[in-house]
Amino acid sequence: MKPGVRGVHESGSELGYTVGENSSEYFQFVLKPGCNIRRWEYVEISYPDHAIVGRVERIISRSDLLKDNLGYEGVERYVENHINEIVDICRGSTLGTIENGKLTKSRYLIRPGTPVKRAGVAILTGIFNPPEESALNIGTLVDREDVPVSVNVNGLRRHLAIVAQTGAGKSHSAGVIMEELIKKGASVIVLDPHADYVLMRQGEGGRSYSPFIKIFRTPLSTGRYSRDNVGIVEDFTLRFSDLEPDEISDIMGIKENWTNLRKIVEDMHSSMKGLKDLEDFMMSTEKISPEDRKKISARIRFIKKIKSIFSTRTTGLKDYVSPGQLSIMDLSGMDQFLANYFSYRVINEIMEAKVSYDYEYPVFIFIEEAHNFIPPGSSTNISQIIKRIAAEGRKFGVFLVVITQRPGKIDQDVLSQCNSQIILRVTNPLDKKALMDSAESISDAIIEDLSSLETGEAILVGEFVRIPIIAKIRERETEEGGGDVDIASLLSRARDERDRKNSIEADRERVKNIFGG
Numbered sequence: 001m002k003p004g005v006r007g008v009h010e011s012g013s014e015l016g017y018t019v020g021e022n023s024s025e026y027f028q029f030v031l032k033p034g035c036n037i038r039r040w041e042y043v044e045i046s047y048p049d050h051a052i053v054g055r056v057e058r059i060i061s062r063s064d065l066l067k068d069n070l071g072y073e074g075v076e077r078y079v080e081n082h083i084n085e086i087v088d089i090c091r092g093s094t095l096g097t098i099e100n101g102k103l104t105k106s107r108y109l110i111r112p113g114t115p116v117k118r119a120g121v122a123i124l125t126g127i128f129n130p131p132e133e134s135a136l137n138i139g140t141l142v143d144r145e146d147v148p149v150s151v152n153v154n155g156l157r158r159h160l161a162i163v164a165q166t167g168a169g170k171s172h173s174a175g176v177i178m179e180e181l182i183k184k185g186a187s188v189i190v191l192d193p194h195a196d197y198v199l200m201r202q203g204e205g206g207r208s209y210s211p212f213i214k215i216f217r218t219p220l221s222t223g224r225y226s227r228d229n230v231g232i233v234e235d236f237t238l239r240f241s242d243l244e245p246d247e248i249s250d251i252m253g254i255k256e257n258w259t260n261l262r263k264i265v266e267d268m269h270s271s272m273k274g275l276k277d278l279e280d281f282m283m284s285t286e287k288i289s290p291e292d293r294k295k296i297s298a299r300i301r302f303i304k305k306i307k308s309i310f311s312t313r314t315t316g317l318k319d320y321v322s323p324g325q326l327s328i329m330d331l332s333g334m335d336q337f338l339a340n341y342f343s344y345r346v347i348n349e350i351m352e353a354k355v356s357y358d359y360e361y362p363v364f365i366f367i368e369e370a371h372n373f374i375p376p377g378s379s380t381n382i383s384q385i386i387k388r389i390a391a392e393g394r395k396f397g398v399f400l401v402v403i404t405q406r407p408g409k410i411d412q413d414v415l416s417q418c419n420s421q422i423i424l425r426v427t428n429p430l431d432k433k434a435l436m437d438s439a440e441s442i443s444d445a446i447i448e449d450l451s452s453l454e455t456g457e458a459i460l461v462g463e464f465v466r467i468p469i470i471a472k473i474r475e476r477e478t479e480e481g482g483g484d485v486d487i488a489s490l491l492s493r494a495r496d497e498r499d500r501k502n503s504i505e506a507d508r509e510r511v512k513n514i515f516g517g
């Protein structure tokens with residue numbers, strides 16, 4: 001038997017026999033000496049007309065001889081005389097029965113003494129991949145790189161949540177899903193507060209995607225990467241005269257319950273003359289009372305400061321929604337309320353188009369750092385529209401992908417409306433509890449496993465998979481931004497720079513000493 005990928009043995013090989021008590025849901029088998037097996041591996045029990053597929057949940061190594069009360073010398077004596085009767089017992093749970101090529105819930109009894117084999121590639125590939133047309137290929141099984149894993153795009157009907165602690169691979173995974181959605185021709189919008197996705201057109205892989213990716217940036221976004229790195233960027237701008245008074249207030253950072261200030265903006269708006277542009281709006285401060293002018297002055301100073309977002313054109317739906325196009329809204333460096341305003345504008349426009357059947361294709365909206373847009377109990381415009389989509393978006397073909405590292409600090413209704421989840425490493429008990437409360441499909445066993453996941457390993461649960469899967473998310477084809485900074489290499493560069501500076505100064509000092517300063 002030759003070892004397969006990463007030291008794991010070939011599929012189909014005999015592993016042992018079932019022993020003791022078994023049922024249709026659980027089974028246990030004694031491991032054949034010399035066989036290696038790891039937790040979460042898949043096994044099969046074959047019968048002439050069907051096969052039961054299961055997963056190893058626990059491995060126990062036991063000896064009836066080497067008891068814990070034996071003491072060191074007693075154990076040593078046994079070991080030195082090669083008297084050790086170790087038994088490895090694997091406990092597994094059944095995932096289902098394959099009968100006529102179909103996976104169904106297993107109701108067959110498993111009897112002791114039945115051979116157990118490592119599950120074959122074909123059987124696993126069949127289970128973990130929906131038909132090509134609806135498959136989004138996102139990686140392989142953990143420890144079985146020979147078994148591809150795809151999720152079902154139809155399962156995204158009831159939204160997707162990507163949850164994990166920082167650095168576990170959320171943005172990477174979201175990027176993989178975006179690539180797959182582009183391949184499928186989906187219309188995708190990304191709210192990107194930290195410019196994590198703006199490099200997606202770069203690099204070798206990115207080039208093939210670049211015709212389908214547009215990056216939008218308001219003149220206020222700082223953009224974490226220069227335009228040289230990012231390539232062509234579309235300006236996201238507004239024509240002042242297109243705005244309603246409420247929108248002007250939103251942009252000025254006037255909260256919805258500051259009714260006094262909102263009223264002043266309305267008054268100014270209605271007394272505008274001329275082209276009704278920003279200039280005209282400013283001029284209308286002369287039409288209001290001196291007290292009102294004083295009250296609104298700080299907000300007027302603010303809108304002057306951000307006047308670069310206004311131009312002769314309002315970026316609209318047709319710019320950012322189109323079949324097979326990924327539109328990344330680079331919101332980096334913007335105040336949260338302005339990011340909220342722009343995001344609301346975009347999403348609201350999409351929702352209106354979908355509700356009125358003006359745009360027929362499905363639209364996927366990725367919300368990165370979602371806890372900032374929809375904190376619990378918030379009733380801003382952006383949080384309301386997101387909640388509305390979570391509740392009824394699927395009726396109109398608008399689907400959310402919510403990305404967060406704070407499952408407890410995000411509106412719980414939205415999280416629980418996400419019927420599919422990609423959960424990567426989570427160690428914080430409070431976050432685990434929030435996850436557990438958010439969906440029925442997340443069992444104790446899954447929660448227990450979350451701490452031991454490596455970066456890029458994910459538990460997939462919910463509507464987009466048939467059974468929970470632990471997968472290794474594949475490499476990205478497009479370039480990533482926003483990965484972890486490598487502190488060590490940056491510090492090494494800093495040391496070089498210090499040394500260079502010091503040596504220049506030392507040289508100067510020497511020259512000064514020689515020639516007298």
Ligand SMILES: Nc1ncnc2c1ncn2[C@@H]1O[C@H](COP(=O)(O)OP(=O)(O)O)[C@@H](O)[C@H]1O
Binds near residue numbers: 172457475483
């Ligand atoms: N499936 C994966 N394969 C390879 N590298 C990965 C994978 N997932 C994440 N990484 C790497 O781990 C780092 C953190 O990933 P990232 O997606 O930025 O995490 P998060 O968004 O959860 O903070 C990045 O450098 C990324 O390239």
Ligand SMILES: [Mg+2]
Binds near residue numbers: 171172196
């Ligand atoms: Mg991230």
